[in-house]
Amino acid sequence: MILEHAVLNVRPGRSEHFEEAFGRAKSIIAGTSGFRRLTLSRCLERADTYLLLVEWDRLEDHTEGFRQSPRYQQWRELLHSFYEPFPLVEHFVEVHRA
Incomplete structure (x- = not known):
């Protein structure tokens, strides 16, 4: 299993619209072969x-x-018009779990 990681910095004041757009976009990626699941989480310290x-x-x-x-x-x-700057996307493989 590969874990894709991206910190998404959304343009100020656009978060509500981003979340709505992401709600539509998630079905696009979910239909891809090899996709398992995704989570999108909002930062508590930086809205x-x-x-x-x-x-x-x-x-x-x-x-x-x-x-x-x-x-x-x-x-x-x-989605791409919401980001500033454009996110760095990295991939990880699990080493340990607790």
Whole structure:
């Protein structure tokens, strides 16, 4: 399992619209082969900051299967205009669990 991690800094005053758009966008990514689940969490200390965690079967399911698909273009159109700056997306593999 691969865990995708992105801190999303939403333009000030746009959080409500971002959350509405994300509500529509989540079905786009969920239909991708290799997608397991996602969580979107809002930061308590910084209201316009979110943490996106997405679980994938394999790295390629995200980097090739999703990012190189028409689904990603729909995702981009719904969400990318909200970010400032554009988020760094990184992938992790589990080492320990408690």
